[in-house]
Amino acid sequence: MDIRIKQRAVVEALEDVKGRDIQVFNVARQTAYFERVVIASGDSNRQVNALAASVQTKLKAMGARIAGVEGRRNGDWVLVDLGDIVVHVMHPAVRSHYNLEELWGGKEVKVKAKPRTKAKPAAKHRPRAKTARSRRRK
DSSP, X not given: OOHHHHHHHHHHHHHHTTOEEEEEEEOTTTOSSOSEEEEEEOSSHHHHHHHHHHHHHXXXXXXXXXXXXXXXXTOSEXXXXXSSEEEEEEOXXXXXXXXXXXXXXXXXXXXXXXXXXXXXXXXXXXXXXXXXXXXXXX
16 A cells, blocks of 8 residues: 555544644654654543544555554553554653654655545526516516
8 A cells, every 4th residue: 555545544534533733754764664653642541542543443444454553551642553654642741751753853744635526616696587477566
């Protein structure tokens, strides 16, 4: 599966559950183990777990392999390993303490939204033609 399709799916899964401060980093030059690191924040343990579960569900449905999940019991920081993408979902306080953006930082990847189908333009309003009946009433 193409890495761009996979990373877009991860970001969409995080956005579906209202993940905040989502960042994607290209780390292919820093490590040979994976190509992307995705970092997102959740406001509570329940939301952090829901964000991780959303990523797992969406990518399994696409046929991607989930290599592992760590930290679901605690819920402060959950890591989802997708092989070529590693997703970190954590509380904002934990995120600021460990500062993974500085560790993996460097080149942030801009994730393009899915191309949307163009909506049909609204039909132009044409004035009704006057009929013989409407003319008689005047």
